[in-house]
Amino acid sequence: MKSLLVGAALGALLLPAAALASDHDHPCVDAACTMVSLFDTPAQPTGGAGYTSTETPHYGTWGFDLAGRDTTVNPGDNFFEYANGTALKSLVIPADRSNYGSFNLLRELSDNRMKVLIADIAANAALAAGSDEAKIRDLYLSFADQARVDALDAQPLQPMLAAARGADTHAKMARLMGETVDMPGGSLFGAYIGEDAKDPSKYAVYLGQSGLGLPDRDYYLNATYADKKAAYQVYVAQMLTLAGWADADQAAADIVALETRIATVHWTRVESRDDDKTYNPMTRAELSAAMPGFDWNAYLDGASLGAVERVIVAQNTAFPKEAEIFAATPIATLQAWQAFHTVDQSASLLSQRFSDAAWTFRSHVLQGALEQRTRDKRAVSFAEGALGEALGRAYVARWFPPEDKAEMEDLVANLRRALSLRIDNLDWMTPETK
Template sequence: MRPSFLIAAILSTTAAAALAQTAAPRGAKAPAGDAAAASAKAAERTGPALGTFGFDMAGRDTSVPPGDDFYAYANGTWQKNTEIPADRSSYGMFHRLQDLSREQTRTILDEQKAKAGSKSGDFYASFLDEAAVNAKGVTPVKPWMTAIKAAPTKEALAAEAGRMARRGVDSLFALFVNQDDKDPETYAVFFNQAGLGLPDRDYYLKDDAKLAATRTAYQAYLAKMLTLAGEPNADARAAAVMQLEKTIAEAHWTRVDSRDADKIYNKMTFAELVARAPGYDWTSFFQAAGIPAEAPLIVAQPTAFVGEAKAWAEAPLPVLKDHLLLRTLSTYARYLSTDFDQTRFAFYGTELTGAPEQQARWKRGVDLVSSQLGEDLGQAYVARYFPPESKAAADALVRNIIAAMGERLKNLEWMAPETKQKALAKLAAFTPKIGYPDKWRDYAGLEIRRDDLVGNVARGNEFEFQRNLNKIGQPIDRGEWFMTPMTINAYANPTMNEIVFPAAILQPPFFDPKADPAVNYGAIGAVIGHEISHHFDDQGRKYDPTGKLADWWTEQDVARFKTFTDRLVAQYDAYEPLPGQHVQGALTLGENIADLAGIIVSYDAYRLSLGGKKAPVIDGTTGAQRFYLGYGQVWRTKYRDPILRQILLSDPHSPGMQRANIVRNVDTWYEAFGARPGQKLYLNDEQRVRIW
């Protein structure tokens, strides 16, 4: 099982296509201008950034009873008055904060760009020099294209696939290095199914009119990429690649099966991989990629690998060449001339996410440098925008919420005493990471040139690829971070038994030292509780206090837990955000469990923080109401239909509205807002899912 994130890759700088599209509310300006000045202004504030106590009261729609739709009650006017600008596919509080983080990072990069010899500044300059990029056209990737087209055999092509993997291009398989789930003191090479240009197998296989239209658009995109690269017979070649990808999709596991920690743990040697997935030249791929043949391997979807290797063995060599050629062009189109870049955006941005226009080049440049040199930038970011008092306050919140989770575990009636004891030991062994790493990554071996954007990206990918391969056989680096300080997200890592909160998320509306504590506990507190509880969700619970994938629950505990989770699956299956398209309760189960636990545990922590005193009434709201409003506010999100469809098909996170409305399972929410029988969210006592 890989780390569980608070939100999907929709905000990740390495996410495919234009998933990082954001927006601003109608009539308001997106965060812009001098971020340093904005930060100084924030420090001078005498009150909270939002409203009088940290919540935007004007964004509510009080005509909607909370018991009918709490999301609309807390956010309905904001939802109605927010327009998604042309360069965005969705907008919410995460995106608002991401815009701020980008502006802050841009300020740093603009300063570094003016200095000679700054790696981050030079990388940023190479992306911003659009004229130089356009002048080169497709030339920077021509040597790779030539090598792929010249491969005389499938064995030689497998070697090219290995070389392209080092440059960040996945062919049939994707790989990374991480801790062995059943031996967390050892690194292993993990292999995942790959090879698809569309987001998920369902895009190829489901009989749906909208997905059929997307398939048609995708094939046209492939043909146009070949044409732009000067390749003949583009339509026929694109059709053949599309058919190959459909065959690959038929072999792929579903997203639900691929999130099961037990199913995806399949450890094998190199010889066993070769024997189990014949038809692919694994030796050539491993040697070209630089993977040691003796490295322990963990194959996530072994039957998919059998199917992918079979597809490779049966496909004509020219079709396999075109598949790798198109994977390369599609991956690097963002760093080639405008015709490639805009063609890629027209499909991955407009067709798949609904954004009519591409984001400003500086934003994309900030995201690129943040993804490639994140800790180089992160040092400057933390020094300027993350004061020690913010870290101290966040540390205190984490301690309080861990303590509240401990009390919840101690008082569970359904868990056996022996399991409860081990659960408490696991909680006691937690490592919270707040803000930034203790030791910064060294990029001394990475060459960056101002006049070589594609080369910078390729060298950056190779540098990171080799850095990870170098871990094999070495002690576990427990100080490593998998997010940059500028990232608006958080994660739980089961094999490290850790929870991680980058500096940038510790700002309003998630955390505001000048807001009412109830709002902070409802916002960042619930985020902290969410990540803590991931270690006890349907997959995280399978990892013991040392981070080992092990069977440490009694059979009775597992059975009782499943009765709760089955009900939560059914509850989410009933939601229909788009006509005919429901939330997948089984796919989103882990995140839904974490949302539910997060607000329950954080509310306990808020009550404990009052020290027995009664919370004040502010603007007519009680402490409990402000807590839940703070929670509802962070899930404000408006989507275009294509990105919402993609989320429903492939994302383990539910849409924002459903995440906010999980409060329908929480007794104290009913007390705070008076939800009653007959209202749409109302659940009677037996229907409410109470896990923790």
């Protein structure tokens, strides 16, 4: 299902009266607008290609798009449809996206600039070995080399699949789950390091529920998503087959059954958003005592957290139940489950048959996208994700000149002054709080 992320109804609430008074000068009053036409930008191609320029968009004459309303709808029944209905019917969402809005447009601007920046870096054969620019060039070109990636096919997976096969006891599997915390693979529990929510002067290890391949527990338990769950099992079998895993169809059925059991004990998203309920400090000894079905020492050692004595558990009532499920699951099922998640999480980096299969299920079936992003776009995103700091420095040097920084600092300073004045004039706030 595709969706629009920006509502004109919200925009109407934010526009000042002066802007509304000028809306008759905007062509949107006479014809429904696309997202891009609200900006005074260079000419854009038609057909839902999104924003393709590297030039900064600027607001033209602006106001509320009266022609975008659907006046056949009673605003008291559905104000969003009343305010946006006609505009939504004419909006063209780019085929390689499942949703679109003003933030997508700004993201496309940054992506377009990044693509030009990386292309210029990649064309330079004289970069110093080991420099940030050389790393960017090599990483981008390696991802963009479709022929080389297709020739390698499943070969890069083999060490990880061998590790899954080698985890032939529950203790070994627990350790492997820890080892895959920051690399492709499956785990019933996620781990990360962050500021202690109750003592921000310290860092803490956080543990949270995990183990599902679908977006949420509801996809396994709610009949509304039965078709998605069925498609998921087909996808699991497909990925295992591509990886050469034996008896892929039966393994897929076992994996989905396992994840369904896990889903039954997972907390809901609402429960998991409760900051107090998800703050449950435990020692390593308490973890092991509360969950004898899972080897926490092996897991933490595998995650390079062997010296950690205190962790913060999020969904504390779900953890013991997940540990019981883990202990009761045949090791062959856990091995296949680990193998599938390894392949699934690696698919975007593998040959086209893997990446196409993953896109079809993850982006088309689950999200409604109609076309896969081109490999060069994906290569840019991959480089950003892997070398974000280095690319950020290069981006700022090219696209964020000192005068722009000065203007932004001035804007922020004005906002701080305005906020300070508002706070100073609040009669309900004590001086200490101010």
